[in-house]
Amino acid sequence: MLRQICTGRLSVSSACCSVILSLRGLSPNNVVSRSASTISTLVDSFTLKKKSEDIVPVVTEDVEVETGLARGPLPLITHRELNYLPFGRASRQAWMENLDTIEEQKLGLVDLHPDVFGTFPRIEIIQSNMQWQMLYKKVNWTFAPSRAELPGSQRKPWPQKGTGRARHGHRKAPQWHGGGKPHGPRGPKSYYYMLPFDKRLHGLCSMLSVKHAQDDLKIVDTLDIPTDDPKYMEDLVDKRKWGVSVLFVDDTDIAPKNLALATDSIGHMNIMPVYGLNVYSMLKHETLVLSLAALNKIEEKLVFHLNRHNPRPPTARKIHKGSFIS
Amino acid sequence: MSMKSGSDWALALLRTLPRVGLMNLPREPFRKHPRTGRGQHGGKLHGGPQKGSYQRMSYPRLGWEPRKVPWYVRVPMENYYKDHHLKRQYPPLSLGTLQLLIDTNRISTDEPIDLTAICNTKLHEVRPQERHYGFHLTVDGIDTFKAKVNIEVQWTSEAVIAAVEKNGGTITTSYYDLHSIYAAKDPIAWFRTGKPIPKRMIPPEDAIEFYTNPKMRGYLADPEKVAEERLVLAQKYGYELPKIEEDPQRDLLLKRKDPRQIFYGLEPGWVVNLRDKCILKPKDEALLQYYSN
Numbered sequence: 001m002l003r004q005i006c007t008g009r010l011s012v013s014s015a016c017c018s019v020i021l022s023l024r025g026l027s028p029n030n031v032v033s034r035s036a037s038t039i040s041t042l043v044d045s046f047t048l049k050k051k052s053e054d055i056v057p058v059v060t061e062d063v064e065v066e067t068g069l070a071r072g073p074l075p076l077i078t079h080r081e082l083n084y085l086p087f088g089r090a091s092r093q094a095w096m097e098n099l100d101t102i103e104e105q106k107l108g109l110v111d112l113h114p115d116v117f118g119t120f121p122r123i124e125i126i127q128s129n130m131q132w133q134m135l136y137k138k139v140n141w142t143f144a145p146s147r148a149e150l151p152g153s154q155r156k157p158w159p160q161k162g163t164g165r166a167r168h169g170h171r172k173a174p175q176w177h178g179g180g181k182p183h184g185p186r187g188p189k190s191y192y193y194m195l196p197f198d199k200r201l202h203g204l205c206s207m208l209s210v211k212h213a214q215d216d217l218k219i220v221d222t223l224d225i226p227t228d229d230p231k232y233m234e235d236l237v238d239k240r241k242w243g244v245s246v247l248f249v250d251d252t253d254i255a256p257k258n259l260a261l262a263t264d265s266i267g268h269m270n271i272m273p274v275y276g277l278n279v280y281s282m283l284k285h286e287t288l289v290l291s292l293a294a295l296n297k298i299e300e301k302l303v304f305h306l307n308r309h310n311p312r313p314p315t316a317r318k319i320h321k322g323s324f325i326s
Numbered sequence: 327m328s329m330k331s332g333s334d335w336a337l338a339l340l341r342t343l344p345r346v347g348l349m350n351l352p353r354e355p356f357r358k359h360p361r362t363g364r365g366q367h368g369g370k371l372h373g374g375p376q377k378g379s380y381q382r383m384s385y386p387r388l389g390w391e392p393r394k395v396p397w398y399v400r401v402p403m404e405n406y407y408k409d410h411h412l413k414r415q416y417p418p419l420s421l422g423t424l425q426l427l428i429d430t431n432r433i434s435t436d437e438p439i440d441l442t443a444i445c446n447t448k449l450h451e452v453r454p455q456e457r458h459y460g461f462h463l464t465v466d467g468i469d470t471f472k473a474k475v476n477i478e479v480q481w482t483s484e485a486v487i488a489a490v491e492k493n494g495g496t497i498t499t500s501y502y503d504l505h506s507i508y509a510a511k512d513p514i515a516w517f518r519t520g521k522p523i524p525k526r527m528i529p530p531e532d533a534i535e536f537y538t539n540p541k542m543r544g545y546l547a548d549p550e551k552v553a554e555e556r557l558v559l560a561q562k563y564g565y566e567l568p569k570i571e572e573d574p575q576r577d578l579l580l581k582r583k584d585p586r587q588i589f590y591g592l593e594p595g596w597v598v599n600l601r602d603k604c605i606l607k608p609k610d611e612a613l614l615q616y617y618s619n
Contacts, residue, residue, distance in 0.1 A: 127352060283346065
């Protein structure tokens with residue numbers, strides 16, 4: 001059903017716009033619904049407009065046909081309210097871009113929290129996060145049986161004296177061919193451990209700061225794109241010099257349909273919800289694209305944990321290597 | 327209010343560095359295990375083996391480096407002549423000597439004077455094996471210099487340029503690499519070897535600035551800027567700049583070599599056969615391309 005709506009919307013001409021608008025009303029949870037009104041409420045929440053002035057911008061039909069998406073007058077955003085701003089540090093800034101055209105358009109300017117996007121780049125903490133992410137899911141399955149576990153006779157192969165041969169007591173002793181392995185790998189062995197909470201927190205903040213400092217962090221208004229053609233995304237990434245691999249992060253579990261279809265066949269462009277954002281994926285992808293809503297959520301959570309009053313939550317307990325499954 | 331914090335400096339530095347990725351992360355430094363023992367009095371072995379300086383704690387004195395003179399005893403060394411044997415040398419030739427050579431008909435002012443003309447006097451020579459890169463025209467005898475010449479030297483100073491240009495002459499500084507110096511200092515000997523005339527190489531990195539400087543009349547400088555600097559220099563030293571355009575010897579004075587050329591009238595790549603009195607020119611495309619670049 002949703003697929004039909006999307007494709008139908010692209011194919012119809014401007015004469016059928018009333019039909020499209022009526023279809024839009026039918027689909028509250030997909031791409032089509034995330035248009036001007038959603039954006040304007042988002043923007044309003046950061047520009048501190050009153051809710052009573054919640055004006056849905058009037059979308060002309062020309063704009064609808066031209067870009068596929070409607071937005072309010074530019075700039076959409078110039079200022080964000082930042083909580084817990086540290087003394088003596090200015091907010092860092094980033095452009096807000098669009099995804100609905102291949103050419104980049106600057107839609108506004110976003111303030112970023114300096115504790116999250118401008119913190120000291122602790123590369124070694126990033127490395128320990130990466131190592132943790134690689135290790136905690138690893139299980140070493142190698143196993144070598146000891147002499148007791150090997151099948152076969154437990155008898156002394158020949159008498160101690162009188163045969164003229166070397167003395168032996170066991171055919172499966174380690175020095176025998178086909179014998180047991182002393183102190184060998186005793187798998188399955190789990191490498192699970194938990195990195196301390198602070199290291200995970202500062203790892204994320206450092207990684208986001210590094211991404212922003214190296215111009216690899218892009219902030220877009222929404223992840224809606226006008227077509228589900230993979231060529232469109234490839235052209236867009238190529239044109240904007242975003243490198244090969246791109247990670248899109250949105251605040252919802254359900255990715256925009258067009259983006260999901262367009263990036264589905266491209267292995268190096270991936271979509272992720274906010275709660276899945278992690279250091280390893282950010283390292284792996286060259287460019288990180290955050291929607292404005294995702295940025296809000298990420299920043300809100302990280303700033304909360306950086307300034308919380310109980311600094312040792314239960315999750316901050318260090319779980320040592322081997323204390324789960326030995 | 328805001329100020330530049332340490333994080334800002336670090337992030338600004340990171341901006342110039344390669345992208346942080348999976349393959350270029352440094353490891354978190356290991357926490358070293360304490361070397362001391364764990365019993366009373368810190369253990370009886372002091373963290374070391376059961377013998378030797380660690381157990382007896384007979385540590386070397388501070389600043390001790392084995393097999394080296396300690397840094398606080400060492401005499402500081404300034405290598406004044408460091409890489410001296412690699413530097414470019416320019417044997418001096420004074421303006422007075424040049425005037426003497428002209429007056430005694432060792433050098434003709436009817437031809438442009440270059441490295442070959444000076445070496446042909448057999449009174450001055452360059453030794454490329456001693457890293458002589460040509461002549462340095464010095465100011466000695468500047469008061470008695472009266473000749474009007476078109477001279478090409480390898481190094482000079484501003485006063486010399488003013489002296490030459492005041493008399494209506496022109497001066498160029500041009501670079502010859504050592505291989506070209508071998509050909510230029512004695513053309514007959516070079517032609518006898520049967521080797522083609524080499525092409526002159528462009529100056530090394532530290533000499534580019536000098537040879538592209540119009541104030542130093544560099545051979546790679548823009549001719550329009552050189553003309554402008556001639557006027558500026560005349561105003562600085564207070565003489566009237568003779569007009570070369572109206573000079574009867576105009577063609578002589580404005581004769582210049584190509585930056586790749588060593589001898590007037592001969593091009594790089596040509597082979598001069600002295601016995602048959604003929605010139606052999608390359609025809610191969612690769613050779614032509616090499617010598618034309």
